[in-house]
Amino acid sequence: MTQDTTYRSYTVTTTNKELPVTLEAARYQLRNEDLKYDDEHVIRIIRGVADYIERTYGLALLTQTVAQYHNRFPCTSDAPLLLRIAPLISVTSITYVDSAGDTQTWDDAEYTSGGYNGRNFIIPKTGYSWPSDVNTNLPNAVTVTYQAGYGTKPSNIPPLIIDAMLLKITDRYENRADPVRGMQTASDVIMQGFYVFSV
Numbered sequence: 001m002t003q004d005t006t007y008r009s010y011t012v013t014t015t016n017k018e019l020p021v022t023l024e025a026a027r028y029q030l031r032n033e034d035l036k037y038d039d040e041h042v043i044r045i046i047r048g049v050a051d052y053i054e055r056t057y058g059l060a061l062l063t064q065t066v067a068q069y070h071n072r073f074p075c076t077s078d079a080p081l082l083l084r085i086a087p088l089i090s091v092t093s094i095t096y097v098d099s100a101g102d103t104q105t106w107d108d109a110e111y112t113s114g115g116y117n118g119r120n121f122i123i124p125k126t127g128y129s130w131p132s133d134v135n136t137n138l139p140n141a142v143t144v145t146y147q148a149g150y151g152t153k154p155s156n157i158p159p160l161i162i163d164a165m166l167l168k169i170t171d172r173y174e175n176r177a178d179p180v181r182g183m184q185t186a187s188d189v190i191m192q193g194f195y196v197f198s199v
Contacts, residue, residue: 004082006070008139016062019043020050020154021165029166030173042173049168053161057194060085061157063149065092069140073130080121081130081144086196088113088120089147096142098133106131118196120148164190 026042027033050061060066066085073096074081091113094106110128114121122144124130135141150156167187 004074004080006072006074006081006142007084008069008071010066010068010084012060012064013067013145014065016064016149016152018062018153019046020061020157021046021162021169022154025154025162025166026169029170042169045169045172046165049165049172052168053165053191054085057191058084058086058196059161059194060087060149061161062154063089063147063152065145065147068144068146070142070144071139072134072136073132073142077124077129080123083113083120083122083144083146083148085146085148086115086118086120087148087150088115089149091122092145092147094122094142094144096131097135097138099135101135104131104133118194160190161194163187 023039023043023046026046027035027039030042032038032042053059054061064085066083068084070081091108091111094108094111095103096106098104110125111122112125114123150158154162164187167185167190171185171187
């Protein structure tokens with residue numbers, strides 16, 4: 001798969017308020033089942049670990065809506081537009097600003113989505129091409145809005161990711177300083193299979 005040079009940035013426009021690891025699971029991991037005085041601190045750690053994993057590995061743990069921005073479409077119809085956040089649930093819309101400054105919506109009958117090597121992408125269907133009348137003077141001329149995530153509940157997240165999160169939660173709870181790391185942690189090794197090497 002070729003490199004996508006059109007990408008500029010993305011924004012999570014709708015988040016999921018659920019914790020990706022339940023407070024009960026974190027308490028059990030920390031052997032704090034009956035100690036609720038530290039719940040606020042544990043919740044903060046859960047959210048911090050989730051944010052780290054999502055940003056490092058380009059994942060949406062729970063269902064969220066993403067707006068992804070490009071300065072143009074790919075140059076050829078066989079070049080994909082890569083989606084930064086996985087796993088893809090569905091593409092909501094693809095809009096672009098044309099040369100007259102008007103916002104257009106690309107007909108969803110003309111494109112399709114797929115996945116390769118851990119990365120989701122969009123590409124024109126056979127017989128169609130990327131829209132050509134795009135205002136390339138704008139850094140965010142193209143907006144792809146899509147839903148990504150493993151589901152709406154922590155039980156939808158792959159067990160390996162939950163294991164890695166629990167290890168990181170334990171480490172952050174027990175090491176409240178900022179220790180120097182000379183080697184990979186077990187949680188990093190677990191997450192290696194989710195890392196996307198080509199962008």
